[in-house]
Amino acid sequence: MLKIPEHQVAGHHASxxxxxxxxxxxxxxxxxxxxxxxxxxxAAFYKQFSSNTxxxxxxxxxxxxxxxxxxxxxxxxSEHPHIVLxxxxxxRLNPTIMxxxxxxxxxxxxxxxxxxxxxxxxxxxxxxxxxxxxISGLQVYINDESGFYKPPRDDVLKSGLDDVRCLFxxxxxxxxxPAAVPQELEADAALASNVYGGTEGILAQLLELKAWFEDxxxxxxxxxxxxxxxxxxxxxxxxxxxxxxKIIDFAHVTEGKGVIDHNFLGGLCSLIKxxxxxxxxxxxxxxxxxxxx
Amino acid sequence: MLKIPEHQVAGHHASxxxxxxxxxxxxxxxxxxxxxxxxxxxAAFYKQFSSNTxxxxxxxxxxxxxxxxxxxxxxxxSEHPHIVLxxxxxxRLNPTIMxxxxxxxxxxxxxxxxxxxxxxxxxxxxxxxxxxxxISGLQVYINDESGFYKPPRDDVLKSGLDDVRCLFxxxxxxxxxPAAVPQELEADAALASNVYGGTEGILAQLLELKAWFEDxxxxxxxxxxxxxxxxxxxxxxxxxxxxxxKIIDFAHVTEGKGVIDHNFLGGLCSLIKxxxxxxxxxxxxxxxxxxxx
Numbered sequence: 001m002l003k004i005p006e007h008q009v010a011g012h013h014a015s016x017x018x019x020x021x022x023x024x025x026x027x028x029x030x031x032x033x034x035x036x037x038x039x040x041x042x043a044a045f046y047k048q049f050s051s052n053t054x055x056x057x058x059x060x061x062x063x064x065x066x067x068x069x070x071x072x073x074x075x076x077x078s079e080h081p082h083i084v085l086x087x088x089x090x091x092r093l094n095p096t097i098m099x100x101x102x103x104x105x106x107x108x109x110x111x112x113x114x115x116x117x118x119x120x121x122x123x124x125x126x127x128x129x130x131x132x133x134x135i136s137g138l139q140v141y142i143n144d145e146s147g148f149y150k151p152p153r154d155d156v157l158k159s160g161l162d163d164v165r166c167l168f169x170x171x172x173x174x175x176x177x178p179a180a181v182p183q184e185l186e187a188d189a190a191l192a193s194n195v196y197g198g199t200e201g202i203l204a205q206l207l208e209l210k211a212w213f214e215d216x217x218x219x220x221x222x223x224x225x226x227x228x229x230x231x232x233x234x235x236x237x238x239x240x241x242x243x244x245x246k247i248i249d250f251a252h253v254t255e256g257k258g259v260i261d262h263n264f265l266g267g268l269c270s271l272i273k274x275x276x277x278x279x280x281x282x283x284x285x286x287x288x289x290x291x292x293x
Numbered sequence: 294m295l296k297i298p299e300h301q302v303a304g305h306h307a308s309x310x311x312x313x314x315x316x317x318x319x320x321x322x323x324x325x326x327x328x329x330x331x332x333x334x335x336a337a338f339y340k341q342f343s344s345n346t347x348x349x350x351x352x353x354x355x356x357x358x359x360x361x362x363x364x365x366x367x368x369x370x371s372e373h374p375h376i377v378l379x380x381x382x383x384x385r386l387n388p389t390i391m392x393x394x395x396x397x398x399x400x401x402x403x404x405x406x407x408x409x410x411x412x413x414x415x416x417x418x419x420x421x422x423x424x425x426x427x428i429s430g431l432q433v434y435i436n437d438e439s440g441f442y443k444p445p446r447d448d449v450l451k452s453g454l455d456d457v458r459c460l461f462x463x464x465x466x467x468x469x470x471p472a473a474v475p476q477e478l479e480a481d482a483a484l485a486s487n488v489y490g491g492t493e494g495i496l497a498q499l500l501e502l503k504a505w506f507e508d509x510x511x512x513x514x515x516x517x518x519x520x521x522x523x524x525x526x527x528x529x530x531x532x533x534x535x536x537x538x539k540i541i542d543f544a545h546v547t548e549g550k551g552v553i554d555h556n557f558l559g560g561l562c563s564l565i566k567x568x569x570x571x572x573x574x575x576x577x578x579x580x581x582x583x584x585x586x
């Protein structure tokens with residue numbers, strides 16, 4: 001039984017004339033190959049990467065499992081090749097998700113003038129050039145009645161520096177939606193310690209990735225995203241191993257040719273700094289409260 | 294007694310109608326303020342930075358000492374403001390020098406369309422976009438008879454990936470110049486351990502800088518260079534504290550506004566990887582030789 005995924009926060013969706021991704025009951029995600037060279041480039045990356053013995057296990061876990069490619073037949077009888085991947089949200093009931101495109105530039109150094117111009121415009125309009133990353137989308141689970149806080153994609157892409165700071169707090173807040181209450185009561189970041197902190201939290205995972213990026217010279221992960229996923233219920237219960245970081249979207253990966261991916265690494269370090277600051281603020285706040293009591 | 298510095302490997306030189314920098318006998322370097330806003334921006338940076346109490350001492354040592362600004366009168370009676378700095382080569386007899394412009398882009402995120410187009414063209418023509426830095430110039434002392442290996446500036450800027458690897462080896466070689474000998478005898482990198490390695494070598498200094506750049510959000514060091522300087526004689530004698538790293542050229546520094554300088558940091562990490570590889574090759578080679586004997 002194939003269905004349309006409920007929990008996609010960025011990327012291509014099915015619309016008139018465009019195929020969107022599908023999921024099945026067994027935890028697989030079917031991503032249609034984009035028609036131009038991007039689709040074949042992404043499939044080629046997954047094939048090469050999944051058989052690359054140079055990738056340590058503690059790094060491979062950041063990548064979706066690749067099950068191969070599969071031609072699927074649409075209701076009109078037309079055939080479409082898909083990449084079959086691990087569905088990253090299949091084990092989650094109400095996943096809170098953020099998609100962050102990493103890198104101050106989203107084009108490779110050998111891209112064409114026209115492609116560079118197009119990407120650079122987008123990188124300047126969003127926070128990519130300034131921050132080294134941009135938030136492409138998010139959904140934050142509130143509760144069964146209210147569902148998800150999920151700001152429109154275009155609003156998210158228009159975020160400035162202060163909005164981004166705020167979104168990193170909302171992402172880990174028990175009250176993520178803009179509330180009709182004084183400013184200071186918004187975005188309590190109550191789940192920061194569980195989600196961002198700890199030895200298995202998002203910050204620890206980002207630092208693990210960073211150490212690899214300081215060394216690996218095989219790939220340049222141009223225009224790739226990091227996906228953060230966690231379950232609010234588990235965060236409230238204080239369960240560790242709740243939050244996951246994954247790298248996705250490999251249509252623009254290029255060969256590293258012996259050079260580190262300084263564009264991804266720089267953006268990753270900037271992201272680490274933002275996450276550290278939210279975490280630091282929360283822990284300081286906690287200490288203050290303990291001091292007061 | 295003012296004179297023209299002998300050991301400048303990049304940057305602006307005196308020429309018809311253009312003022313160049315001067316040095317005096319007391320170890321001061323007089324840099325004419327560039328006529329447009331760049332000159333005043335650089336002077337403003339030095340003033341602000343030199344009184345910024347947030348800069349730890351172990352980081353301040355990477356910056357030239359700033360002695361203020363001074364108006365100097367040219368032989369035709371015209372007056373020109375100069376920035377007065379520490380002359381970084383005054384204590385060196387035959388300094389071996391490399392100037393490396395850091396960052397895959399040399400423009401800030403708020404630059405104008407025209408300025409971005411100009412910088413991006415240059416960043417693509419050189420290795421900046423690919424490697425996260427470009428070598429702007431170098432001179433390598435050979436001996437008193439042969440003087441310096443100092444390839445023409447334009448040739449250095451045209452370097453590709455393999456040329457850059459080679460220049461990092463030549464920089465620490467006892468035979469740096471292209472020799473009429475078989476390829477494998479070129480660039481022995483004999484001084485790598487002394488200059489790049491050790492607790493006070495260039496690599497250790499770059500790692501110290503990197504740790505600061507992972508944290509500091511005050512400045513974005515756009516289009517700045519790192520200068521490597523050492524004395525061959527001292528390297529041959531195995532003297533530590535021989536090689537120095539300095540940051541120079543602050544005409545395009547912008548405020549960090551709470552964001553790390555991911556562009557500089559990414560380029561710095563890429564540079565660190567290159568230097569580590571030269572050092573690793575040399576140490577491996579040494580081990581092989583020891584194994585053979």
